[in-house]
Amino acid sequence: MMEIEEKFTAKRFWKEIAKGIVLTNPVFVLVLGLCPTLAVTTSVDNALGMGAGVIFVLLGSNIIISLIRKITPNMVRIPVFIVVIAAFVTILSLLFEAYIPPLYESLGIYLPLIVVNCIILGRAEVFASKNPVLLSMADGIGVGLGFTVSLIIISFLREVLGTGSLQIFGKKLFAIPVLSQSPLTIFIMPPGAFIVIALLMALFKLLGVLKNE
């Protein structure tokens, strides 16, 4: 990828954010970061927590990596990126443990596993190591939001089908009459995760096919 450092403009900032959400949606289009996508989408709460965590780490690591891009020797760049990312994940996990313990508990080992989320290392390698700080920030926010939106879509479907109701931050938003008495529990269990993402991917593909014809 030959990306020359472009001049920073407000327009480009918003374009970079929009690109991350729609055109290069990390989950449905690039198929990156699958493990947390499937594991934490049992409820919308978890999805929001994970999304916020990934945005935090992505933003932080993109800023630092972009700042040090000129003094990082090319040979050791990957280990440097990984250490920067791991440092931000450690900060995040300490913050969650201190301030939102229930979320920390329910995300479990998937919180530290943000380190090996390919989206973050991918953005560091492809974008932040070649672009100025503000653009890298925009890229981090855009891709992070794209990831969060995908998580919310998946977790919304799984929670509504699997429990028959929707809860956000402990507040019940709505319950579907028949479904909440006999919910399709399979959707909040592992097989349901695979089914939901398979159908969503097929939908995105179908849209792509229709658009081309």
Add this chain to the structure above:
Amino acid sequence: MNSLLTIFLGMVLINNFILSKFLGLCPFFGVSKKLTNAISMGTAVTLVMVIASVATSIIHKYILIPYDVEFMNIIIYILVIAALVQIVEIVIKRTNITLYNALGIYLPLITTNCAVLGVTLINAQNNYSLMQSIISALGGGLGFTLILIIMSAIREKNELADTPKSMRGLPIAFIIASLLSLAFMGFNGLL
């Protein structure tokens, strides 16, 4: 002894890395198209998992806990795994060139395989002893390999089937994984 068996069976069948913990999905969908690739990848992952578990559980017990810096485990573990993968690659290259050719391209990919970091974190979380860590890593790796082999065999057959256009490729692979996961839920009552 009984608890070791429980850990082993739990990791292979019940808490299977791919089907119930969703760890290591990228290599799972990436290399499960051909049976031979699946076996190579599974072996490489199992090998690295066991070595990484030994290293991290020693570091956890003799460095992180005595100096009270357990919160540093994420950074330390990922560095240990990255270094180990390099070492394993060099050793295999020098000692067994056939094995190297078979595993070669899969080894570097393992560094960012969440299953490896996952197993070390699970060991730390459950305070497993050295022996228990080895068994859990072995179980996790074998479970991963088992599903990879089953999946690749199914996908080889599935290539010949007439799948709707929008379901081709990844979507149908996810549906297969879902059915496998459903089947493996039957093992839940085993222990």
